[in-house]
Amino acid sequence: MKSPYFKTYSAKPADIEKKWILVDAEGEVLGRLASKVAAILRGKHKPEFTPHMDTGDYVIVINAEKIRLTGNKMTDKQYFSYSGYPGGERFTTPAELLEKKPAEVVRKAVKGMLPKNALGREILRNLRVYAGPVHQHTAQKPEKVTL
Known part of the structure; x- marks a missing residue:
């Protein structure tokens, strides 16, 4: 009986009510920061979390x-990309990527912790990463969160 x-x-x-949240990554460990940001993007911190919807x-x-x-992840960890052509494999370390595109290191870490489907790609569009302390979202009045 039900x-x-x-x-x-x-x-x-x-x-669904979406807020803007500001996270300062200064001095934070990459994986720990990424897992917490992924949970916020997904909406798992809300009581109205629904697995098949973007509630984050x-x-x-x-x-x-x-x-x-x-550890030695700065030099030993490798990001892989493939152009689709023979010999088109490229490997990059976090140290090299931090020099060229520091925001990409955080974005890749968060992306890896989201679902690998259309919902995960949609949720990733709600993430904005900036290399420095300046961002262009002051009009949204983001709420600063310490993780």
Whole structure:
């Protein structure tokens, strides 16, 4: 017999309320920061979390150039890209990527912690990463969060 008291809640698009959240990455460990940012993007911190919908908030990450990696990951970890052509494999270390595009290191880490489907790609569009302390979202009045 089904109980009338335990109904599963599923958020509707009209129920979803998105906020802007500001995260300072200065001195933070990359993986720990990325997992917390991914959970906020996904909406897992909200009671109205629904797995098949984008219930998360917008996240702005500043000071991406001042991120930390533990151990020898700065030189031993490798990012892989393939152009599709023979001999088109490229390997980059976080140290090289931090010099060229510091924001990309954080974006790749967060992307790896999101679902590998259309919803994950949609959620990733709610992430803004900046290398320095300046961002262009002051009009949204982001709420500063310490992780």
